[in-house]
Amino acid sequence: MQVAWQDVKPYEDIVYQKADGIAKITINRPHKRNAFRPKTIVELYEAFSNAREDSRIGVVLLTGAGPHTDGKYAFCSGGDQSVRGHGGYVDEGGVPRLNVLDLQRLIRSMPKVVIALVAGYAIGGGHVLHVVCDLTIAADNAVFGQTGPKVGSFDGGFGASYLSRMVGQKKAREIWYLCRQYSAQEALDMGMVNCVVPVVQLEAEGVQWAQEILQKSPIAIRCLKAAFNADCDGQAGLQELAGNATLLYYMTEEGSEGRQAFLEKREPDFRQYPWLP
Numbered sequence: 001m002q003v004a005w006q007d008v009k010p011y012e013d014i015v016y017q018k019a020d021g022i023a024k025i026t027i028n029r030p031h032k033r034n035a036f037r038p039k040t041i042v043e044l045y046e047a048f049s050n051a052r053e054d055s056r057i058g059v060v061l062l063t064g065a066g067p068h069t070d071g072k073y074a075f076c077s078g079g080d081q082s083v084r085g086h087g088g089y090v091d092e093g094g095v096p097r098l099n100v101l102d103l104q105r106l107i108r109s110m111p112k113v114v115i116a117l118v119a120g121y122a123i124g125g126g127h128v129l130h131v132v133c134d135l136t137i138a139a140d141n142a143v144f145g146q147t148g149p150k151v152g153s154f155d156g157g158f159g160a161s162y163l164s165r166m167v168g169q170k171k172a173r174e175i176w177y178l179c180r181q182y183s184a185q186e187a188l189d190m191g192m193v194n195c196v197v198p199v200v201q202l203e204a205e206g207v208q209w210a211q212e213i214l215q216k217s218p219i220a221i222r223c224l225k226a227a228f229n230a231d232c233d234g235q236a237g238l239q240e241l242a243g244n245a246t247l248l249y250y251m252t253e254e255g256s257e258g259r260q261a262f263l264e265k266r267e268p269d270f271r272q273y274p275w276l277p
């Protein structure tokens with residue numbers, strides 16, 4: 001399925017496009033297997049925030065540019081090790097950052113569906129990025145894995161705890177302790193991806209899934225996403241779910257009566273509304 005992508009704004013490390021209710025965000029550092037530096041994350045955060053704010057957009061596709069000139073594909077190979085310093089990944093101002101954690105939270109909490117389209121490597125922090133997306137479509141050449149204990153890092157947040165919800169405690173511990181690489185089929189078998197397609201079909205499949213989702217009720221999807229998150233995210237998850245309840249309440253006549261009465265300087269009349277069973 002083809003769509004006519006329109007560039008939203010030029011960036012250095014990503015490409016950000018939109019078409020027909022879908023946003024597509026592409027990490028564009030194929031010479032580094034699409035590893036992210038702090039600037040990449042700043043750009044990703046801005047693009048995701050823009051997609052969140054745009055009420056025409058219901059689905060975001062997150063992918064990696066490729067193949068590189070050596071013919072290899074990557075979704076993302078995690079933090080750029082060449083700028084890792086003491087205390088994080090060092091930005092252009094010399095400040096060490098772990099700003100990918102902010103991006104993970106935005107992807108999880110934004111009330112739009114985020115689909116990872118993974119061709120080639122999804123490794124380290126790149127693997128965590130696909131884990132926090134709502135859905136993952138893998139190309140048949142996708143390779144999944146964590147490297148933390150091999151390269152001197154670890155993500156004990158969503159990268160460990162949410163992964164274990166997805167694949168189970170034993171498998172999650174295996175993934176992190178052994179730092180092996182897994183094929184698309186193995187990822188499918190452990191429930192880490194939704195489907196596997198030939199690499200040439202990856203984007204078309206993502207667009208097809210997006211178009212199916214866009215036929216559905218935005219508020220139903222929004223509340224479902226918050227409900228799935230609430231199961232894992234403690235008070236922050238409850239806040240998200242409850243925020244949606246408030247949004248819906250504001251849309252009712254009963255909710256409006258309270259505001260209207262205040263503005264009209266009268267007592268509210270809630271007796272006209274039933275105490276439903």
Ligand code: S0N
Nearest residue numbers: 031032033035077078079080081124125147151153154155
């Ligand atoms: C992806 C791998 C397996 C691909 O192997 P392949 O195909 O053999 O290619 P290479 O020759 O290795 O790579 C090609 C070129 O790309 C560069 N490159 C690849 N990955 C990175 C990277 N992550 N950073 C910088 N450069 C990278 C290579 O150097 C090579 O360049 P040239 O041609 O110039 O030599 C393989 O490349 C691989 O294993 N890569 C490293 C994967 C990795 O360890 N990633 C980092 C893991 N850690 C994180 O992601 C941390 C995330 C984070 O921010 C965080 C968040 C929360 C809490 C904690 C943390 C934390 O800091 O840990």
